[in-house]
Amino acid sequence: MRGLGLVVSNLKRRKLRTALTMLCIFVAFVLFGLLCALKEAFTAGVTVAGADRLIVRHKVSLIMLLPVTYGARMEQVPGVSSAVHFTWFNGIYQNEPKNFFATMPVNPEAFLDLYPEYALSDDQKQAWSEKRAGAIVGRTLAERFNWKIGDRIPLMSPIWPHKSGGAWEFEIVGVYDGAKKGTDTSGFFFRYDYFDEGRAQGEGMVGWYGVRVNDPDHADEVARAIDAEFANSPYETKAEPEGAFAQGFVQQIGNVRTMLLAILSAVFFTILLVAGTTMAQAVRERTAEIGVLKAVGFGNGRVLGLVLAESLVMTAAGGLAGLGAAWLFTAQGSPVPAMLPVFYLPTDALIAGVGMVLALGIAAGLLPALSAMRLPVAVALRKHV
Amino acid sequence: MSGQNGALVHIEKVNKTFRRGAEEIHILSQLNLEAPQGEFLALMGPSGSGKTTLLNLIGGLDRPTSGSVRIGDEQIDRMSNRRLAAWRARHIGLVFQFYNLLPVLTAERNVELPLLLTGLSSSQRRRHVEAALSVVGLTHRAKHYPRTLSGGEQQRTGIARAIVTDPTLLLCDEPTGDLDRKSGDEILALLQALNREHGKTIIMVTHDPHASARATRTVYLDKGRLSSEKPE
Numbered sequence: 001m002r003g004l005g006l007v008v009s010n011l012k013r014r015k016l017r018t019a020l021t022m023l024c025i026f027v028a029f030v031l032f033g034l035l036c037a038l039k040e041a042f043t044a045g046v047t048v049a050g051a052d053r054l055i056v057r058h059k060v061s062l063i064m065l066l067p068v069t070y071g072a073r074m075e076q077v078p079g080v081s082s083a084v085h086f087t088w089f090n091g092i093y094q095n096e097p098k099n100f101f102a103t104m105p106v107n108p109e110a111f112l113d114l115y116p117e118y119a120l121s122d123d124q125k126q127a128w129s130e131k132r133a134g135a136i137v138g139r140t141l142a143e144r145f146n147w148k149i150g151d152r153i154p155l156m157s158p159i160w161p162h163k164s165g166g167a168w169e170f171e172i173v174g175v176y177d178g179a180k181k182g183t184d185t186s187g188f189f190f191r192y193d194y195f196d197e198g199r200a201q202g203e204g205m206v207g208w209y210g211v212r213v214n215d216p217d218h219a220d221e222v223a224r225a226i227d228a229e230f231a232n233s234p235y236e237t238k239a240e241p242e243g244a245f246a247q248g249f250v251q252q253i254g255n256v257r258t259m260l261l262a263i264l265s266a267v268f269f270t271i272l273l274v275a276g277t278t279m280a281q282a283v284r285e286r287t288a289e290i291g292v293l294k295a296v297g298f299g300n301g302r303v304l305g306l307v308l309a310e311s312l313v314m315t316a317a318g319g320l321a322g323l324g325a326a327w328l329f330t331a332q333g334s335p336v337p338a339m340l341p342v343f344y345l346p347t348d349a350l351i352a353g354v355g356m357v358l359a360l361g362i363a364a365g366l367l368p369a370l371s372a373m374r375l376p377v378a379v380a381l382r383k384h385v
Numbered sequence: 386m387s388g389q390n391g392a393l394v395h396i397e398k399v400n401k402t403f404r405r406g407a408e409e410i411h412i413l414s415q416l417n418l419e420a421p422q423g424e425f426l427a428l429m430g431p432s433g434s435g436k437t438t439l440l441n442l443i444g445g446l447d448r449p450t451s452g453s454v455r456i457g458d459e460q461i462d463r464m465s466n467r468r469l470a471a472w473r474a475r476h477i478g479l480v481f482q483f484y485n486l487l488p489v490l491t492a493e494r495n496v497e498l499p500l501l502l503t504g505l506s507s508s509q510r511r512r513h514v515e516a517a518l519s520v521v522g523l524t525h526r527a528k529h530y531p532r533t534l535s536g537g538e539q540q541r542t543g544i545a546r547a548i549v550t551d552p553t554l555l556l557c558d559e560p561t562g563d564l565d566r567k568s569g570d571e572i573l574a575l576l577q578a579l580n581r582e583h584g585k586t587i588i589m590v591t592h593d594p595h596a597s598a599r600a601t602r603t604v605y606l607d608k609g610r611l612s613s614e615k616p617e
Contacts (some may be wrong), residue, residue: 002501009489292485295446296499296546297474358402378447381485 003302010282018314021278025318025360026325028271033326035260037350040182041340042256052216054115054223055245056083057208059236063088066235068196074211079222081214081264085206086108087195089167091155092187093145097107101141103155103188104207106137114210117183124149124174129139132194134173138185140333142175155188163200184342211239227290267268268360275364279311281343283368290372291380304373311365312358319357323350393554393586394420394443399452401438414436424607425580425587427600429615434606436590437558443588444477444556445469447479457553474502477605478547482559484533484539486546492538493518496545502548517545520583521575537568544575548585555579557589561596573599 011018056074058064066085084107092101108128110347112118119328120128120136128134137147162168170190176184176318177370196203213222230237283290293303327345334343412435420426430436441447442454445461454462461472486495493514500510516581518524521541531539540560547555557576561569577599579585589600597603604611 005494006487006490006501006594011493013489097421139506143451289487292481293498294486295444295468295479296474297477297502299470299471300469301501376447381481383444 001104002112002124002342003306003309004313007306007313010286010310011314014282017278017281021275022314022318022321024033024271024274025315026322028267029322030326030329031267031321031322031359032264032353033217033323033330033345033349033357035264035352037326038344039121039256040336040346040349041343052081052219053225054211054213054219054239055208056211056223056226056237057244057245058241059227059238062092062208064209064235065140065202065270066209066237068204068206069365070230071206071209073229075228077222077225079215079218079225081211081212082110082114083212083259084114084210085192086262087192087207088159089157089190089195090159091157093155095156100173101143101144101186101188102159102184103190105187105192107192108189111189113175114212115178118176119179120174120176124176127173128162128191131171131173133169133171133190134251135170136174137172137177137178137189138187140176141188142172146185147172147175149175159227160199160202161194162198164198166263168198180343182342182345186342210242224241268356271359272363275311275315275360276367278314279307279365279368279372283307283372287380288374288383291377291383294375294377295381301375304369304376307369311369314359315357315361315364319360320354323342323353323357337358390430393420393422393424394418394588395455396439396443397453397455399439399442399449399454401435404452413442413611414451416611417523417605418611420588422586422612423580423584424574425577425599425601426587426589427596427597428590428606429588429592429594429603430606432592435609439565439606440556440558440590441553442590445473445481448449451571467558471502473501474550476553478550478555480540480543480547480550480557481553482562484531484536484543484563486542487537488538490543491528491530492523492545494533495542496549497512499550504553511547514545518542518547520548520579521545535565535568537571539574540568541575544572544579548579548583553586555585555587557587559590561591561593561594567595569593578600 012134056066057373060068068085071083072083074080085104086104089103089105091101093099093101108125112125123137124136135153142148149172151172153170153172155170156167178295211222211226213219220242221243226239229236246310290303292308297307330343330345334340386555395612396416396418399416400411400560402564403410403412418437418439428436438447443456444448445464448462452462453460459472461469464472468473486492487498490498496505497510497516498519500513500610505513514527515524515537521544523538523545526534526538531542544560555576560576561572566573573596577591580587580601591595591597602611605615
């Protein structure tokens, strides 16, 4: 690009002003990247939710239990492929409340079949099926506590005390990874039979079910059929798609997407004013130079292009550096894995960020560029360089 | 590139009026001017007589209110803005009183500016720039920024920029107006050499009789009209 040297030279004219504007843009895009990662952290469950999966819970509340026998009855409902139960165990490691993480007893084979996003090697699956006290943990959790296969892990549960009165003892037999981006790898899963045998009360009861349907297009009908199956029983159910269930969780802390959008809108409006003012000043103080360019033959379109290019180079330098910094930061993993186990900058957010860099560059430079374009050459030349 | 009657510059019945509020100010009235190719024409007149306005009309930097401005075979007052800009790039070299160099560019990059609009490669542009700087005797200052050049050197750079595309017509607006006598003489000698040795057609606006003495012809502009006689 022939005018690029001129564009860069103009940006270097007021180095401090350009640097400060770029710094503002840099900070705005770092914030954009981190907020996108935060949104992903809050909505990861929604993102990775299977379209062919339902969640079935007690009609009144998630904390109310359902009979373990419901699983077999659900599998009889037309359209249901399989049903897997979960129970919230609330495990605490080393009796330290901050060492809390998602802990659930499950049926290993059915669980791994329903959730293929939890990637576990065949020998670890085999080990889990052979050891009653065996547990698998996600990679993030294993790294958090520096656990490895073979470690014995004692956990306390304020909800489900062991009938012995002591801690629950587990042996780590596998470490799973996420088969797709956004999979939560901070969980701890152990065998239901070991749990049911050891708990002091509530035998035969589970928390909720994950249900796979044969045809995702008929998921709503299947959900209604499941609820109808258990209507008027002591344990009525509420079945809903997994995505809606996860969304319900997210909405308990408010509309995350709207909150983040509001913050980002305010930030970008401010940055637009900052960058726009910088460009307007830059053009205003160069009126005579624009006149010279036009006098030597630069057409209106070319002058417009030069000013827009200047604005784009400025926003691209700050914005892309900001996005890069956010990506580097999030690539290190979650700064608070206990609270935000899933923390990364999604590719679509990066692409949107690049689009916003371009949009900001054009929006900030458009008015000054138009005013430079419309400047009559004879009028511009009356001002001294 | 001579046009009608062999004249390179042919201005006929040109009027130029500016509006200041409700008042209409007539700068040029029914003005006629012809300048043949190869002429070094000095345009003199008191301040506010319309010299720069006339120069702007000849250079396609402004348009007449009425009348025609023909340079060579082309009537430039009827050209679109886009075509006029391309025409200026090809045919006009401009030298300004205050040099009008871009402060963020070195001398050689200031000279290169008009060449960015051509299809020349980087190495071809460099050769043209070196040639232009050599004509004005400034090769050794090529890498210097305008702020480190003297007034005379800045004006030489401005002249190099004006001639680097080998334009049809060189328009100089008080090229010595901001220089001391010695530097002014050097610039005038340079313009004279461009006219005599390189055959450049030059139209120069000046207040200075010493400068106009270098020209092959002098015309006077007063109250919007031209004459070959110095007005009383």
